[in-house]
Amino acid sequence: xxxxxxxxxxxxxxxxxxxxxxxxxxxxxxxxxxxxxxxxxxxxxxxxxxxxxxxxxxxxxxxxxxxxxxxxxxxxxxxxxxxxxxxxxxxxxxxxxxxxxxxxxxxxxxxxxxxxxxxxxxxxxxxxxxxxxxxxxxxxxxxxxxxxxx
Numbered sequence: 001x002x003x004x005x006x007x008x009x010x011x012x013x014x015x016x017x018x019x020x021x022x023x024x025x026x027x028x029x030x031x032x033x034x035x036x037x038x039x040x041x042x043x044x045x046x047x048x049x050x051x052x053x054x055x056x057x058x059x060x061x062x063x064x065x066x067x068x069x070x071x072x073x074x075x076x077x078x079x080x081x082x083x084x085x086x087x088x089x090x091x092x093x094x095x096x097x098x099x100x101x102x103x104x105x106x107x108x109x110x111x112x113x114x115x116x117x118x119x120x121x122x123x124x125x126x127x128x129x130x131x132x133x134x135x136x137x138x139x140x141x142x143x144x145x146x147x148x149x150x
Contacts (some may be wrong), residue, residue, distance in 0.1 A: 074116050079106035 017139055025030045086095060126147045 072111070075110040075114060076107045079103035079110070 080103055083099050086099055130136060130143070130147055
């Protein structure tokens with residue numbers, strides 16, 4: 001089927017063929033590259049990303065610490081995933097370049113928040129902040145909701 005399309009469009013007008021990663025398309029792409037030198041087949045990147053969760057699902061352990069680590073990974077990866085969605089969408093390349101710096105900053109912020117949240121957001125630290133006279137009577141003192149909750 002792919003070879004027929006190449007014949008119809010003419011080989012000189014085609015450099016690359018992109019399909020999903022189904023086994024039949026993969027074999028057809030490899031055969032096409034063997035038959036037509038200078039032509040390349042690649043799987044559709046979004047399709048590959050969509051198949052990844054299925055592979056992970058088969059190997060998911062049911063362990064409490066595993067899910068804590070997953071949350072950390074998702075918080076760090078979500079800005080990068082948004083940029084990948086932009087790459088796959090019809091956005092202009094200039095927007096992609098602009099989106100990379102905030103994505104990197106958001107990843108760092110999420111990882112730092114997770115680290116600080118696990119270590120410093122404890123009732124003992126909230127009490128120490130609230131009862132510290134130097135901070136409590138200072139001009140910049142604020143009673144944050146996090147402090148009230150402990």
